Amino acid sequence: MFTIRRSRVDEGSRIVAIWRAAVDATHDFLADEDRVAIESEVKDFLPQAPLWLAVDKVDRPLAFMLMDGRHMEALFVDPAFHGRGVGAELVRHGLALHPDMTTDVNEQNGQAIGFYERMGFRRTGRSPRDGQGRPYPLIHLAYQN
Template sequence: MTTIRSSRPVDAERAVEIWRSAVDATHDFLSPQDRSAIDVMVCDFLPKVPLWLAVDANDYPLAFMFIDNGHMEALFVDPACRGTGIGAALVRHGLALHPTMTTDVNEQNGQAVGFYERMGFKRTGRSPLDGQGRPYPLVHLKHSNQ
């Protein structure tokens, strides 16, 4: 059984572990230098922000989501749990809080683009660079209840 709860300071290390393993499994388009630079930023950032966690029956985090002002900044699932519905459960939780939630996804991550589109998100635009100005195009998405 999976439960969704708010993160606590003790969850920070596990959130970083989830991020690292998920990125290594899905972001093979990142250069090693960019992967390392982003890792440094994430290790500083994740412990400071409120996350929604999907946890198992033993309260062990399996996935996390970060939403800021109705924009999903991050959704990462432990690769061992991909395809089990945990990511979808987190997105549905986010949509219950923010029905017109937006997100951005790396264009090179076709599985993620497809996942969000299956969840009812529609493309609203594209940027040729990521948020840090790196050459990783972003697809901008917004959820539509229609």
């Protein structure tokens, strides 16, 4: 199974690898130049970010979640572990900390929208661009218990 704990700075390369594999598996809507630019930003930021990790029995990270107060900024699961409850367990952990959790999801990522809706999130709005101003609309979600 897996457990949840805080990330360590020395896990940066594994965390970026999870991000890269998850984006490659789920974000086929990204233009190549945007994908490259986003990865550069991620490499600079993610390794030092205060993340929650889901780790396996040998303490290898399988997925991560980034929270900013009650807002989940990111949830990425290694595609080899999609459908095994890892992402759901991280979301439940976040909800235990922040029962009024919110998040944003790319509108083109229907699989993720469905996941969050099954977890009890409801749509609260839409933005025509992502947080960096790129033309990737976001769906705003809030947990409804």
